[in-house]
Amino acid sequence: MEDLLDYLPEQWPSLFSALSLPKWRYDQIADWVFQKEVVEWEMMKNLSKDLQTTLASAVSLSLPSPVSILESKDGTKKILFHLKDGQMIESVIIPRGDRATLCISSQVGCGIGCRFCRTAEMGLIRNLTMGEIVGQVILANKILRENPIQDTSSLRSYDRPFLNRINHIVFMGMGEPLANIDHVINSLRVLTSPEGFGMSPRRVTLSTSGLPSKIIELGESGIPVNLAISLTAADDQTREQLMPINRHYPIKAILDAVRQLPLKKRQRVTFEYVLLAGVNDRPEDAKKLARLLAPFKSKVNLIAFNPYEGSPFSRPSNDSILLFQKILLEKMVPTTIRQSRGDDILGACGQLAWEKKTEQKEISWSPVVFST
Ligand code: SAH
Ligand code: SF4
Numbered sequence: 001m002e003d004l005l006d007y008l009p010e011q012w013p014s015l016f017s018a019l020s021l022p023k024w025r026y027d028q029i030a031d032w033v034f035q036k037e038v039v040e041w042e043m044m045k046n047l048s049k050d051l052q053t054t055l056a057s058a059v060s061l062s063l064p065s066p067v068s069i070l071e072s073k074d075g076t077k078k079i080l081f082h083l084k085d086g087q088m089i090e091s092v093i094i095p096r097g098d099r100a101t102l103c104i105s106s107q108v109g110c111g112i113g114c115r116f117c118r119t120a121e122m123g124l125i126r127n128l129t130m131g132e133i134v135g136q137v138i139l140a141n142k143i144l145r146e147n148p149i150q151d152t153s154s155l156r157s158y159d160r161p162f163l164n165r166i167n168h169i170v171f172m173g174m175g176e177p178l179a180n181i182d183h184v185i186n187s188l189r190v191l192t193s194p195e196g197f198g199m200s201p202r203r204v205t206l207s208t209s210g211l212p213s214k215i216i217e218l219g220e221s222g223i224p225v226n227l228a229i230s231l232t233a234a235d236d237q238t239r240e241q242l243m244p245i246n247r248h249y250p251i252k253a254i255l256d257a258v259r260q261l262p263l264k265k266r267q268r269v270t271f272e273y274v275l276l277a278g279v280n281d282r283p284e285d286a287k288k289l290a291r292l293l294a295p296f297k298s299k300v301n302l303i304a305f306n307p308y309e310g311s312p313f314s315r316p317s318n319d320s321i322l323l324f325q326k327i328l329l330e331k332m333v334p335t336t337i338r339q340s341r342g343d344d345i346l347g348a349c350g351q352l353a354w355e356k357k358t359e360q361k362e363i364s365w366s367p368v369v370f371s372t
Pocket of ligand 2: 113114230
């Protein structure tokens with residue numbers, strides 16, 4: 001049976017063409033699903049019993065099922081989901097001040113093979129469907145509605161509002177979103193359209209290892225989400241070692257694609273740079289990066305490598321991270337250092353869903369079991 005969440009709200013009338021329902025009926029259903037997180041037809045109180053039964057027999061309306069939720073002491077929550085075919089994915093809810101950011105997955109595993117990434121070790125298992133992508137957001141909202149969370153990493157209590165709805169999304173979970181571009185673009189439409197979640201595209205960020213033709217395709221889609229490019233090296237030789245995809249799409253090809261993007265006033269492209277001790281964290285790397293990015297309206301987000309068992313890399317010292325940032329700032333490149341969150345639950349974005357293979361043994365606290 002087809003699943004409603006695999007279709008855009010504007011496609012719903014053609015799914016039920018025999019019923020000739022008026023548009024406002026579809027708006028009611030969209031409101032239940034995207035604003036109230038209700039996916040049970042029988043709970044959609046403003047639909048008649050007959051209509052509920054007819055709809056239920058025509059399409060399914062299912063969400064990925066949460067298997068466990070791990071909570072970090074900083075307020076971050078990592079949700080492990082079961083998909084219909086038994087595969088698992090993860091999303092992370094990260095509270096920060098008044099922001100509730102959801103880091104979502106776009107694929108099961110990833111085929112890009114970056115040497116410093118745990119997800120790469122899984123290989124690509126499959127693309128997520130649109131329903132599986134937006135389903136992560138619906139479930140996160142449902143979890144927050146029932147149990148609002150707080151950013152407890154801040155010592156200042158006035159910085160700790162209770163958050164009961166996701167207000168920022170980053171495609172930085174498992175997978176390369178642009179390798180699943182059709183489902184990802186449709187998901188972006190649902191996230192940002194008034195019939196869907198109605199989020200501002202400025203609150204949505206897509207992170208990519210840099211697939212030039214797909215970057216252009218994303219630009220042509222006309223959805224002005226923020227783009228983050230995982231550069232991680234300022235020259236092809238170093239990048240090739242860390243991200244073998246660079247042999248196919250070298251830095252120049254990526255930057256040429258970025259140049260073609262229709263950027264709105266004040267909108268900047270983010271370049272993510274994973275700092276690996278002794279590999280790409282020297283002052284000369286920072287200078288090279290500043291020269292490379294000088295012609296762009298860009299900002300750099302430095303991410304200290306998050307170590308995991310079996311990885312040959314290590315995290316640079318705080319001093320060298322700060323020095324790297326200082327050099328970029330002196331060269332007028334806006335540069336931030338990503339605050340590490342949820343470390344105690346292996347919650348870092350970009351290295352998700354690998355520990356499930358080791359049955360989460362190394363996690364010292366017991367998962368909170370989710371019951372619906
Ligand atoms: N595939 C996309 C999005 C998911 S990865 C991409 O690569 O951009 C999200 C971010 O996490 C990327 O910038 C990636 O370089 C970074 N990342 C991956 N593994 C990491 C690790 N072990 N430590 C720190 N950052 C990592
Ligand atoms: Fe894939 Fe991103 Fe990990 Fe590279 S860093 S392997 S592109 S998830």
